[in-house]
Amino acid sequence: MRHQLLSLLRPASLLVLLALLLPTRSHAQNPLLPGYFADPSIKKFGDTYYLYVTTDGYPPYGNDGLTFVWTSTNLTDWQPQVLDGMPYKSVWAPAVIKGKNGKYYLYCQNSVDYKGYVYVADSPTGHYARVAHIGGFDIEPFEDPVSKKIYVVSASQEIFEMDNDPASPTYLTKIARTISVKGHFDFTEAPYLFYRKGLYYLMWAGGRCWQKSYNVRYAVAKSLEGPYVDAKAPLLENDEAHGVIGPGHNSMLEVEGRTFLLYHRQDPAKAPTCGFRFTCASELTFGADGSLKLGAYVNDLGQLLGAKNPVVNLALNKPVFANTELPTNRAIHAVDGRHDTRWTTSPNEKGTLTVDLQREEPIRRVEVDFEYPDKQVTFRVEYSTDNENWVTLVDHSNEAIPAYRAMAIDKDFRARYVRLAVTNSEDRNASVWELKVLGPGFAR
Numbered sequence: 001m002r003h004q005l006l007s008l009l010r011p012a013s014l015l016v017l018l019a020l021l022l023p024t025r026s027h028a029q030n031p032l033l034p035g036y037f038a039d040p041s042i043k044k045f046g047d048t049y050y051l052y053v054t055t056d057g058y059p060p061y062g063n064d065g066l067t068f069v070w071t072s073t074n075l076t077d078w079q080p081q082v083l084d085g086m087p088y089k090s091v092w093a094p095a096v097i098k099g100k101n102g103k104y105y106l107y108c109q110n111s112v113d114y115k116g117y118v119y120v121a122d123s124p125t126g127h128y129a130r131v132a133h134i135g136g137f138d139i140e141p142f143e144d145p146v147s148k149k150i151y152v153v154s155a156s157q158e159i160f161e162m163d164n165d166p167a168s169p170t171y172l173t174k175i176a177r178t179i180s181v182k183g184h185f186d187f188t189e190a191p192y193l194f195y196r197k198g199l200y201y202l203m204w205a206g207g208r209c210w211q212k213s214y215n216v217r218y219a220v221a222k223s224l225e226g227p228y229v230d231a232k233a234p235l236l237e238n239d240e241a242h243g244v245i246g247p248g249h250n251s252m253l254e255v256e257g258r259t260f261l262l263y264h265r266q267d268p269a270k271a272p273t274c275g276f277r278f279t280c281a282s283e284l285t286f287g288a289d290g291s292l293k294l295g296a297y298v299n300d301l302g303q304l305l306g307a308k309n310p311v312v313n314l315a316l317n318k319p320v321f322a323n324t325e326l327p328t329n330r331a332i333h334a335v336d337g338r339h340d341t342r343w344t345t346s347p348n349e350k351g352t353l354t355v356d357l358q359r360e361e362p363i364r365r366v367e368v369d370f371e372y373p374d375k376q377v378t379f380r381v382e383y384s385t386d387n388e389n390w391v392t393l394v395d396h397s398n399e400a401i402p403a404y405r406a407m408a409i410d411k412d413f414r415a416r417y418v419r420l421a422v423t424n425s426e427d428r429n430a431s432v433w434e435l436k437v438l439g440p441g442f443a444r
Contacts, residue, residue: 029243029265030299031278031339033070033078034369034433038264038277039190041095041140041251043124045104048073049253050124051262052083052094052106056277057372064089064111066374068404069096069125075255076302076309080373080404084126086119093190093249096124097141097150101166105173107139107152116154118173132173136160138249142193144224151224155189155204157181159224182226185219190249193224199290202228203235205248210274212238214246216263218292235292236263236282242297244280245271252284256305259284260298267340269328278340311364311438313337315418319356324349334435342371344431345422351430354419355437360385361416365438366393366409368420371431373404378424383415390419397423 031037036057043050049072055065067086070078083094083106094108106119106128116139119128136154143150150172152160161177163170181187181202190205203218215237219228236247243265250263261284264277283295283304298304315335322331322343329344331353345351366381380397382390394409418437422430 029280029282029297030337031265031280032262032301033279034339035278035371035373036267036276037068037070037279039093039138039249040262040264040279041093042253042262043096043098045098045124048124049075050096051078051279052096053279054092054094055374056264056275059275065372066402066404067091067094068373069094071125072302074302074307074309075305076300076307077311079408081125082374082404083128085121085128086126093138093140095140095251097143097172098124099150099166099172101171105141107141109138116152120173132170134160134173134175138189138191140192140251145195147224151179151193153191153193153202155187155191157187159193179225181228183219183221183228183230185228185230186217192251194252196286197290198222200224200228201292203250203252205250206234207246207248208274209246209248210272212240212246212266212272214238214248214266216248216250216261220290231291235284236261236294240268243268244297246273246277247280253281253301258305259286260301261294309441312441313436314357314361314363314439315355315435315437318358321354321356323352325351329431334432337434339369339433342431342433343435344371345429348428349430350424351422352419353422353430353432353435354387354417355435356387357416357418357437359416360414361437361439363413363415363418363437363439364410365436366411366418367407367434367436367438368403368409369407369433369436370403370425371433372427373407374402375426376400377403377422377426379406380421380423381409382419382421383413384417384419385415387417391415393418397421400424400426 037053038056039054041052051070058064067083068080072078090111092109096106116136118132121128138155149164159179160175163174186206192203200221206217207214215234219230221228246266253260267276270276281298326344331343333341334343380395381393384390
């Protein structure tokens, strides 16, 4: 079931005018989120999509930062929120389900004891309180549309039938029955269950997360308890020609009659790695026999589905200037529309980045996608109509704050130039995935 799918010169002058023609990687898959986020689990509550992820990019294992959920109403404009109440570190693969009592139950793995924990909150973003330690590994909740019960599937090759009595004090936090998964297949980690047209699909990641051979696999059964019949060939596997290296740990999204696979892939610059991964998407189709087939890689879910975005990125592929850059992480990467390329300065070097919109434009928001949204940074954002007289939009140059708190700067103004000055950061350099300057969309 394979799918068919000016070298840098560092001048002494302050500003470097970079080439206007960007090097393109149109064949490579563009992550949905800016930065290192893995183990995506997507849910829709009300009119909002919630994408729960593991925060990646931290040694030694690569994933021990703040626990984020990214939210969107159009599957294009994603904004991060810290999950209130979750521990600062040790949270892997968070996944949430809404109970019949209106509360939200978060299941995750602890990166210290590698066991499953349960948290509960009154809203999808928290405040979460820890309520149970149920064990298992890479636990993921599933609501069975047939029995109407909620289960939790574990990489220990078990399905936990939870206490499904909403009046019980241990509702969804205690295992009522453990079901051993029946079937013979290469079951490694990252299990995921879904149901469609009389069939249960058990998905998982084969291989090891630190290998390029990591892949997404699945098996099918007519009963929740199996036996599950392995599809044998990977559904999604290494495809370096398209920038997809070591893909794995998925969830599913159904919208407007179409099905999408959300998963993570490794950063090609650091592969093979189990710690620097990006969240991506691909479309799936179903054969007449219920078999799965991988369709096209997806760069922008909302755009693919025809969502109308109220804003457009005016900085995309526009001329950009910087006082310094690294040969592999150039300033042009901050306006190339990709979430896996970035502008970076040398260690202990302050960085200034200026984008020329080429004409005065109405602006509604400026977004700064720092490499690590949960790390401390000091910076300033300004705008100008003539590149000489500057107005301060925000100034955090004397106050270190977590980057995510000022990622989106909402203010209506007009400008031709927007400038970002990074004066210091926790990593002692400037590192930015994208500098987005957003103006009115729809009719543009």
